[in-house]
Amino acid sequence: RLEEFLKKEVDLELSTLPDFEERVIDVSEVEQLMNSINAIPAPCAPVINPQAPNAATGTSLRVCWSLFSDDTVECYQLCYKPVSNERHSDGQAEHTLKVKETYCTITDLLPNTQYEFWVSALNASGTSPPSEKAVYVTAPSPPTIKNKKIRSCENAALVCWESRDINPVDSYTVEL
Numbered sequence: 001r002l003e004e005f006l007k008k009e010v011d012l013e014l015s016t017l018p019d020f021e022e023r024v025i026d027v028s029e030v031e032q033l034m035n036s037i038n039a040i041p042a043p044c045a046p047v048i049n050p051q052a053p054n055a056a057t058g059t060s061l062r063v064c065w066s067l068f069s070d071d072t073v074e075c076y077q078l079c080y081k082p083v084s085n086e087r088h089s090d091g092q093a094e095h096t097l098k099v100k101e102t103y104c105t106i107t108d109l110l111p112n113t114q115y116e117f118w119v120s121a122l123n124a125s126g127t128s129p130p131s132e133k134a135v136y137v138t139a140p141s142p143p144t145i146k147n148k149k150i151r152s153c154e155n156a157a158l159v160c161w162e163s164r165d166i167n168p169v170d171s172y173t174v175e176l
Contacts, residue, residue: 043071
């Protein structure tokens with residue numbers, strides 16, 4: 001029987017063709033929905049604090065800021081540059097630091113100089129808008145006492161000094 005069967009010509013064509021459509025399923029809406037469930041929003045802009053008393057030396061400034069929301073923040077980007085009275089202050093070097101905390105002490109600054117600061121918050125979703133800019137001022141350099149001009153008598157003394165700062169100093173305190 002097998003021999004007879006193998007000798008027969010068998011027609012393997014199907015009487016009806018299978019109807020397979022090439023379907024493309026659009027899962028973009030589902031994907032977008034899934035991403036929105038796990039995604040955290042980009043943070044809001046931080047608020048930079050005004051300069052605190054005793055937060056400056058002649059060469060350093062301590063800058064602080066706050067975040068008034070429950071945003072998730074991985075780090076902050078603190079930017080600063082010296083304030084210039086010139087119209088074309090674009091030539092001033094702008095510095096950027098990455099900071100984990102809501103404060104930073106910047107060193108190697110010029111004495112009695114104004115600096116403009118602003119900060120942005122960063123997380124996996126993106127960067128916040130920058131904060132408003134705040135101006136901080138370093139402390140003046142100590143004056144140089146002119147030893148050759150010191151005069152004194154029984155009831156008085158004359159002490160002369162010279163400022164080493166380019167910008168004018170508001171006042172001096174003399175201690176005896």
